[in-house]
Structures are given as C-alpha cells and as structure tokens.
Amino acid sequence: MTLTTTSYAILGQLALQPWTMYDLAAQMRRNVTFFFPRAESQVYAEPKRLVERGLATADTEATGKRARTVYSITEAGRAELARWLAEPATKPPQLEFEGLLRVMFAPYGRDEDLARTLDQVRDDIGGMLDTANRIRDEYLEGRAPFQRHVVHRAIMHDFLSSFADLVDEWAERSAARIAKWPEQSDEERLADALEVVRRKPRRTRRRPKQA
Amino acid sequence: MTLTTTSYAILGQLALQPWTMYDLAAQMRRNVTFFFPRAESQVYAEPKRLVERGLATADTEATGKRARTVYSITEAGRAELARWLAEPATKPPQLEFEGLLRVMFAPYGRDEDLARTLDQVRDDIGGMLDTANRIRDEYLEGRAPFQRHVVHRAIMHDFLSSFADLVDEWAERSAARIAKWPEQSDEERLADALEVVRRKPRRTRRRPKQA
DNA sequence: TCTATATACTCCATTTCGGAGTATGGCATT
DNA sequence: AATGCCATACTCCGAAATGGAGTATATAGA
Structure with missing residues (x-):
C-alpha cells in the first residue's frame, strides 16, 4: 500500500529527532492526539513501513535484557517529507463531536x-x-x-x-x-x-x- | 455486537421522521457530516441492525420496477434513544486536521x-x-x-x-x-x-x- | 524484598472507510 | 422516438484503523 497521512505524521516526528516508538506514542498521546488522533497500535506499526521503504532506519539498543528500537529518518525520508509538504491536503478539517x-x-x-x-x-x-x-x-x-x-x-x-x-x-x-x-x-x-x-x-x- | 454511536446517530434521525437510506445518506452528507462524519456504506448498513433489534421497521415500496426501503422508528426505538440520551458521551470532541x-x-x-x-x-x-x-x-x-x-x-x-x-x-x-x-x-x-x-x-x- | 509503575512493545478480532459497481427512473435534447 | 445523462437506490469488498488484551523487563519506593 501507499503511504497514508498517518505515515507522514510519524515521518515528520522523526524529522524532529530520532524516537523509540514508546516515547513517540507517549508524545503523540499528549499533543498530536488533539488534532490527529491515532490508535497506539498504528503508531507502532507505521515506522516499520517507513523502514521497508528506506525512509527511516531502525537501531536496536538494549537496557539490560530489554531491547528497544530507535528509529531515525534517512535523507530519502526527508526528501519524501518535503515532497509531501508541497502537496495539497487530502482531507478538510474534520470534527467528530x-x-x-x-x-x-x-x-x-x-x-x-x-x-x-x-x-x-x-x-x-x-x-x-x-x-x-x-x-x-x-x-x-x-x-x-x-x-x-x-x-x-x-x-x-x-x-x-x-x-x-x-x-x-x-x-x-x-x-x-x-x-x-x-x-x-x-x-x-x-x-x-x-x-x-x-x-x-x-x-x-x-x-x-x-x- | 452492541449498538455504536453511529447507530444512535441513525436512530435519532429516524425519530425525526421516516427516511429511505438514500435520502438519509444525502441529508447526512449535507449536515451531520460536519460534526459526525461516517462513510456512506455505514449509513446504509446501520438501519438493518436497528431493524434486527426491533428499534426500527423497514417498509418496501416500489417506484415502477425499482424498490426502495423506508425505515421508521418503533416505540422500542424511541425508548432506546431516550435511554442513550441520559448516558454520558463515550468520546470527547475530536478534531482531525x-x-x-x-x-x-x-x-x-x-x-x-x-x-x-x-x-x-x-x-x-x-x-x-x-x-x-x-x-x-x-x-x-x-x-x-x-x-x-x-x-x-x-x-x-x-x-x-x-x-x-x-x-x-x-x-x-x-x-x-x-x-x-x-x-x-x-x-x-x-x-x-x-x-x-x-x-x-x-x-x-x-x-x-x-x- | 516486595510491589507497583514505567518501559517497550506484539497481536488480533472487530469496525470502518472509501471507492467501485449495478440497475432503474425521469427529464431534456436532438 | 431514440439517446444521453443525471438522480435515485442501493450492494460489495479489499484495505486500513481501532481498541483493547497480552507479554516481558526495568526501576523506584515502601
């Protein structure tokens, strides 16, 4: 499948700094959720797709026995983000009340x-x-x-x-x-x-x- | 499955007057979509669930060869709507922008x-x-x-x-x-x-x- | 030492979306 | 009278997304 708006939401966060998905999920729950809410399972799933397409890289670190994966944006990822930013939005502002x-x-x-x-x-x-x-x-x-x-x-x-x-x-x-x-x-x-x-x-x- | 907020959105419309799903879908696209957007396929699917539960009835009419189904709310439907209105909302106002x-x-x-x-x-x-x-x-x-x-x-x-x-x-x-x-x-x-x-x-x- | 909470995820059944597809009715145009 | 086009009236389905439940280790406080 092609990248969704959710993909770009994650890609953009990675442009700011590298993140573990745990931190990013927490960060999004505190801020982004107010204007672009996504399920936590999605936040975890997206970066894998980004890695598949070469837009991000995954580095596994360890804290004792527990592994954690830090995702970083690649040059191709930055280029793709810039390309997306020049496109028109796919949806108008939507309210669900x-x-x-x-x-x-x-x-x-x-x-x-x-x-x-x-x-x-x-x-x-x-x-x-x-x-x-x-x-x-x-x-x-x-x-x-x-x-x-x-x-x-x-x-x-x-x-x-x-x-x-x-x-x-x-x-x-x-x-x-x-x-x-x-x-x-x-x-x-x-x-x-x-x-x-x-x-x-x-x-x-x-x-x-x-x- | 249990009734969703979408079910009550449709049930409430039926409380106003009987509708064909075509008219209701058009109506929702014009108004309700601004604060509770749903896919058209959902608008067509919901009333069947309401009928299953006895909250609405379906009457088939015909215009020449083409059939159309008019849905009406039942007394049980009105009672269920009133019950729902006394409940707290399941979600805060949400924005997707x-x-x-x-x-x-x-x-x-x-x-x-x-x-x-x-x-x-x-x-x-x-x-x-x-x-x-x-x-x-x-x-x-x-x-x-x-x-x-x-x-x-x-x-x-x-x-x-x-x-x-x-x-x-x-x-x-x-x-x-x-x-x-x-x-x-x-x-x-x-x-x-x-x-x-x-x-x-x-x-x-x-x-x-x-x- | 024990317990609770934070970290760091995976998995999956159910729901929803969104677009394509089907078919008839009715009006305007040629 | 035939043709085309838009409105009416839906159905279908693959692809996402949701919303928990579940797993396991780390760490701080009592």
Missing part, C-alpha cells in the same frame, strides 16, 4: 440530560485547555522542547487554544441559556434561540464557488 | 507550501460556512425543515458556525502573518510568534482535576 449529536436529539430526551451533556463537554475539553496552557507557558519561558520552531508552532498553538476556548465557551453559554428554560415561556425560549442564530456577524466564503 | 500536521512540519518544507496549505484550509471550510449561513437563513425565515426544534438546533448552529468562523479566521490571520516573513528579520518573526502565543487571555479548566 458526539456531544453535538446529543444536542441534536435533545428534544427526545430530558432537559437535564442536555445539561449533563454540556457539563461533560467542559470536563472533556479540560485536558486540551490544560495542555494548551502548559505549551503556552513553555514557549513564553523559552523552554519548549522544540523552541527553535516557535515561529511555526505559534500558528498551531493559536488554532488549538482557540479551538479549546471555543468549545468551553460554547458549552458554558449554552448551559447558561438552558438553565433559564424552566422559568421561561415558549415564546421567550423561541426568541432567545432566534437571537442566538441571528447574533453572529456572518462570515462568508472568501471566494465564490467556481462553476 | 491534516492541515495542522502540515503546519507542524512546515519547517521542513517551503514557506509557499505553508501559504498554499492555509489557502486550501479556507477553501475547504467554505462548504461549512455556506451550509451554516444557509441554515441560519432558514431558521430566521421560519422555513427550516425542523423549525419545531429551533430551540435545540440554535445551540448546534451556534457551535458549528463558530467553528467554521474560527477555522476561516485562523487561516486568514496566519496567512497574513506569514506573508510578512520575507521582509522581516528573524527577531521580528520571533517577536511576532511570541506575541501570538501571549495574546490570548488564557481560559482555564473550570474545575480543578480531581486526584
């Missing part, structure tokens, strides 16, 4: 279920908020693991922290609104809802779609 | 690749922006397909249009910043990056994590 599905079907459940769903969303996004704040501090204090790439990482961080903020703010304001439902009339609830829909200044597609 | 991976590895490519990536992000999010604006107009003019659920749909719409705006705004401001790189010194670029990281008022986790 079970909580929104629950909001969609909320008319068939109880209002307190919806309140709990929104509450859980705030808990769930907490980890991302924490991570974003930790990374922010690391860069500002100049002690981030890849401080040399701060110019690019700042762009990433801008997106991820904006996203986490959005989710948290949305859940907060929505919870505040549904908390008022019990003492509101149907008309008031309706007016509130339309106000929410209306409020935003609509941002439109930059370029009209071509025929 | 190849473009951010390209930003992360941008130091190994050319600046113009990065510019093109951000440009493509804006094109890619255009569809979502269009859809959000169309839905907004439908609700404000009172002609949305599920106008009766506007109180809940407003919450969904708030999130989706905020998300699309975020992506578009982020890509726009990031592209504007990298456009200035050629005439900036390393120090200026660095100062700009740190400014981006610093700027945001940091939103923190609502409840401290429990030990």
Whole structure:
C-alpha cells in the first residue's frame, strides 16, 4: 500500500529527532492526539513501513535484557517529507463531536440530560485547555522542547487554544441559556434561540464557488 | 455486537421522521457530516441492525420496477434513544486536521507550501460556512425543515458556525502573518510568534482535576 | 524484598472507510 | 422516438484503523 497521512505524521516526528516508538506514542498521546488522533497500535506499526521503504532506519539498543528500537529518518525520508509538504491536503478539517449529536436529539430526551451533556463537554475539553496552557507557558519561558520552531508552532498553538476556548465557551453559554428554560415561556425560549442564530456577524466564503 | 454511536446517530434521525437510506445518506452528507462524519456504506448498513433489534421497521415500496426501503422508528426505538440520551458521551470532541500536521512540519518544507496549505484550509471550510449561513437563513425565515426544534438546533448552529468562523479566521490571520516573513528579520518573526502565543487571555479548566 | 509503575512493545478480532459497481427512473435534447 | 445523462437506490469488498488484551523487563519506593 501507499503511504497514508498517518505515515507522514510519524515521518515528520522523526524529522524532529530520532524516537523509540514508546516515547513517540507517549508524545503523540499528549499533543498530536488533539488534532490527529491515532490508535497506539498504528503508531507502532507505521515506522516499520517507513523502514521497508528506506525512509527511516531502525537501531536496536538494549537496557539490560530489554531491547528497544530507535528509529531515525534517512535523507530519502526527508526528501519524501518535503515532497509531501508541497502537496495539497487530502482531507478538510474534520470534527467528530458526539456531544453535538446529543444536542441534536435533545428534544427526545430530558432537559437535564442536555445539561449533563454540556457539563461533560467542559470536563472533556479540560485536558486540551490544560495542555494548551502548559505549551503556552513553555514557549513564553523559552523552554519548549522544540523552541527553535516557535515561529511555526505559534500558528498551531493559536488554532488549538482557540479551538479549546471555543468549545468551553460554547458549552458554558449554552448551559447558561438552558438553565433559564424552566422559568421561561415558549415564546421567550423561541426568541432567545432566534437571537442566538441571528447574533453572529456572518462570515462568508472568501471566494465564490467556481462553476 | 452492541449498538455504536453511529447507530444512535441513525436512530435519532429516524425519530425525526421516516427516511429511505438514500435520502438519509444525502441529508447526512449535507449536515451531520460536519460534526459526525461516517462513510456512506455505514449509513446504509446501520438501519438493518436497528431493524434486527426491533428499534426500527423497514417498509418496501416500489417506484415502477425499482424498490426502495423506508425505515421508521418503533416505540422500542424511541425508548432506546431516550435511554442513550441520559448516558454520558463515550468520546470527547475530536478534531482531525491534516492541515495542522502540515503546519507542524512546515519547517521542513517551503514557506509557499505553508501559504498554499492555509489557502486550501479556507477553501475547504467554505462548504461549512455556506451550509451554516444557509441554515441560519432558514431558521430566521421560519422555513427550516425542523423549525419545531429551533430551540435545540440554535445551540448546534451556534457551535458549528463558530467553528467554521474560527477555522476561516485562523487561516486568514496566519496567512497574513506569514506573508510578512520575507521582509522581516528573524527577531521580528520571533517577536511576532511570541506575541501570538501571549495574546490570548488564557481560559482555564473550570474545575480543578480531581486526584 | 516486595510491589507497583514505567518501559517497550506484539497481536488480533472487530469496525470502518472509501471507492467501485449495478440497475432503474425521469427529464431534456436532438 | 431514440439517446444521453443525471438522480435515485442501493450492494460489495479489499484495505486500513481501532481498541483493547497480552507479554516481558526495568526501576523506584515502601
């Protein structure tokens, strides 16, 4: 099979430095997972494919009796990464948000279920908020693991922290609104809802779609 | 096997009205795909499982020689949906954003690749922006397909249009910043990056994590 | 010394994806 | 009246990916 986006995700990490898959898996679980989640089994499987194609090399070291494999990128690997970076992305930004599905079907459940769903969303996004704040501090204090790439990482961080903020703010304001439902009339609830829909200044597609 | 979140996504749609899978697949491709994307083959496969479990019924109609199957929810299906709505979500909001991976590895490519990536992000999010604006107009003019659920749909719409705006705004401001790189010194670029990281008022986790 | 946790992976059944394939209906064009 | 094309209405299947469970050694603390 041909290389997948996951392959390039790993190849790119190897461009930064050599890694054991254990460390890389841990690293991805802490950061990359927030914008490109992969199963751990995949993280372990990919570098073997990279080695097969000559894009990486594997070196076996030992700590006592336990072996560990350190993977490094090759020149061919760097060239392939550069080639990939010049290609267009294969997929648009995608969201997978079970909580929104629950909001969609909320008319068939109880209002307190919806309140709990929104509450859980705030808990769930907490980890991302924490991570974003930790990374922010690391860069500002100049002690981030890849401080040399701060110019690019700042762009990433801008997106991820904006996203986490959005989710948290949305859940907060929505919870505040549904908390008022019990003492509101149907008309008031309706007016509130339309106000929410209306409020935003609509941002439109930059370029009209071509025929 | 047990029902998956995808099963409930379909079950919820059937609670709204009976559907043929063709119409439902088209409907999901237009809306649900933005926050819970599934392969079309899955959308066709799910209702058969629902029928097996007595949560839906299938009625075969005919248009000339061509058969079509209309699926409807049963009382047991409505009960199961209500039960599911009271459960906590199985997954946090998840993002899958190849473009951010390209930003992360941008130091190994050319600046113009990065510019093109951000440009493509804006094109890619255009569809979502269009859809959000169309839905907004439908609700404000009172002609949305599920106008009766506007109180809940407003919450969904708030999130989706905020998300699309975020992506578009982020890509726009990031592209504007990298456009200035050629005439900036390393120090200026660095100062700009740190400014981006610093700027945001940091939103923190609502409840401290429990030990 | 014992135990728990961290390191360092492998394996695999089940699910999902994504694209190709099949066939009819209905409308517009020639 | 025949033709072509797009919409309707699905089925099928190989190739990935997921999400645990399982194995074994190292190390730090009680």
